[in-house]
Amino acid sequence: MEKILIANRGEIALRVIRAAKDQDIKTVAIFSEVDSDSLHVRFADESVCIGGSSPEESYLNIPRIIAAAEITGADAIHPGYGFLAENPSFAEACEDNNFIFIGPTSEIIKKMGDKVEARKVMKKANVPVTPGSNGVVANIDEALKIALKIKYPVIIKAASGGGGRGLRIAGNELELKTGFVMAKSEAQAAFGDNRLYIEKYLLNPRHIEIQILSDSHGNVVHLGERECSIQRRHQKLVEEAPSTAIDKKLRERMGKAAISGTQQLGYTSAGTFEFLVTKDGDFYFMEMNTRIQVEHTVTEEVTGVDIVSEQIKIAQGNCISVHKQDQIHLEGHAIEVRINAEDHTRGFIPKPGTINALHFPGGPGIRIDSHIYQGYTIPPNYDSLLLKLVSYGIDREQSRKRLLRALDEFVIRGVPTTIPLYKEILTHPDFINGKISTNFIENLEY
Secondary structure: OOEEEEOOOHHHHHHHHHHHHHOOOEEEEEEEHHHOOOHHHHHOOEEEEEEOOOHHHOOOOHHHHHHHHHHHOOOEEEOOOOOOOOOHHHHHHHHHOOOEEOOOOHHHHHHHHOHHHHHHHHHHOOOOEOOEOOOOOOOHHHHHHHHHHHOOOEEEEEOOOEOOEOOEEEOOHHHHHHHHHHHHHHHHHHHOOOOEEEEEOOOOOEEEEEEEEEOOOOOEEEEEEEEEEEEEOOEEEEEEEOOOOOOHHHHHHHHHHHHHHHHHHOOOEEEEEEEEEOOOOOEEEEEEEOOOOOOHHHHHHHHOOOHHHHHHHHHOOOOOOOOOHHHOOOOOEEEEEEEEOEEHHHOOEEOOOEOOEEEOOOOOOEEEEEOOOOOOEOOOOOOOEEEEEEEEEOOHHHHHHHHHHHHHHOEEEOOOOOHHHHHHHHOOHHHHOOOOOOOOOOOOOO
16 A cells, blocks of 8 residues: 545544554545645645535545546545545445555445444344344334334434434324434435334433454454543534443453454454443444544543554554454543534534634643644534544543643634533533433533
8 A cells, every 4th residue: 555545634634644654655635625725635745626615526526536546546545534434335436446445345334334234233243232123114103013112212213324313212102203204304315215213212321432443364352442422413522431331341241242243244444333331231232333433532542552553554454453352451541522613502503714813732641633723714514623632641530630721721713612611511520420421411501
């Protein structure tokens, strides 16, 4: 592998460029017309403008991305996260045009993208799945029968779902009937696929992820868990590693389940298993993310493993650097917050604009992954993520205090950000005591 084209933008594009440079691999940045001044364009070895400002004209345009890879002589393509990262047609296009896709095969992406099929695969691997329908729910009558069997509340989900779209919670028959129709319509609009399934809705669970690495030589390891319970509209805000809710025995059980699922799939690359965990320590498979996660940083901090570099090594056909489970050790504690250009007091409304003053914090235990700079204009065409701020400490309390210190030092002027929200979260008694769940933000007054 001599040259990687990065089919993405922003901070993740920069992250891949850095990992590639560490391995003496050349990089190609693609960009839209409004991203010409982005740092990923400046720091890549080459860059190609592939279209207009809308994602459909640029970062979602498969033919143009493939053409850019051909023109620049790239031999590999990294999808990052979002956009086409979990699009099987994109992975297949890379395969058909003899580019190394830095991720799993298109067949596996397709299988895991279908949440109904993913549940079936995990059942075969003896991974616990939430009680619910055995497959697609054909109509409302069938939905009512399933809900009666597993008992309310239930959650209706899109088979091709993601990002919180095509989801409806129902606490009774009337809500189920209404929610079923709405979820089907939303799923069709968002994914072009109106198939739905139903699961038991767990009250106040934890959202816990297990990071895995798997190569083509049969080596599979997990890198422990990430706590991702603090969310808004099913989008994560704060992530931690390790979780205060997971002890050594539960970590081993969840890790073995993730490894079993990985082996059942024949999966190679970095990947993430997402679970819901109850107060009683039961855990249930939700989905598998077949890409790098936004929050991979906290796992890197507590394990010392460069996950993006491992992705590249695996795609080259090499063994993972840490190929035995006893080589993985979790040390210290890391917390990440996603700082967005949003007004959290008004429903997290995105607020693009120009950054006219910027000062990044520093000091021991602080990491910033970002693509912004003073004078940078945030385009309104993409997500509002500005940066990821990560703290590391010998324990959770030191990490929390370092993160607060960094937030106090931060200066971003010109656009509103979610920094004030994170100060409230980090000083909230329930967060300090580790008493969090997926309903934390809904219960937070601000």
